[in-house]
Amino acid sequence: MRKLEERIMKDGTVLPGNILKVDRFINHMIDPVLFEDLANEFYEKFKDKKINKILTIEVSGIAIAYACGIRFNCPVVFAKKTSSKTLGDNCYRTEVFSFTKNRSYEVMVSKEYLDENDHVLLIDDFLANGKALEGLIDICSQANATVEGIGILIEKVFQKGGDHLRQQGYTIESLARIKGFTDDSVIFED
Ligand code: 5GP
Secondary structure: OHHHHHHHHHHOEEEOOOEEEOHHHHHOOOOHHHHHHHHHHHHHHHOOOOOOEEEEEOOOOHHHHHHHHHHHOOOEEEEEOOOOOOOOOOEEEEEEEEOOOOEEEEEEEEHHHOOOOOEEEEEEEEEOOOHHHHHHHHHHHHHOOEEEEEEEEEEEOOOOHHHHHHHOOOOEEEEEEEEEEOOOOEEEOO
8 A cells, every 4th residue: 555655754763673663653653534535445455355353462553453443334443451359360362572672471351352254354564474363363373253354554474474364365465465575674475
């Protein structure tokens, strides 16, 4: 999506270790008007699917998932990284390895909010090695929910998570596809 690519060029910063910083409009400060456009784009791509729930992972997936929830007119569930008294024990749990934090952590979704009747669109900000999505897919499989598709804002195609998941049959739509970085700029796939 041209608009997202242009914004990445304008406001994104390349950090060491193949990390793109997009704190200026996605990960710290959020541009709600852009997010509305991004949610519309996801809607165009997935409107023919029977989607009744959106699932993401806290914290950076929540804002775009929320925008999608408005567009798809359905609830948004996010996998939590910390337990709490309100969450209780009746949860699906899975382990996720974090690319940016270089460690594993457990995520949880209450069994109240996901079950076999759900047709789910998975949404996240980045796709790198695919570990966050694998965790969400595992939670859907524990719930016997159907994964109808996956929407990603920025896919780093030189990391192989997307290839791997597509080989498993998942439909992934990424709004910006990055094939590499130079020291200070981003190279998009044609
Ligand atoms: P994966 O699990 O696919 O390896 O990584 C995806 C998760 O790591 C995303 O949820 C995102 O929060 C984070 N992530 C991966 N690569 C980047 C990056 O280049 N920049 C930022 N800001 N986050 C990233």
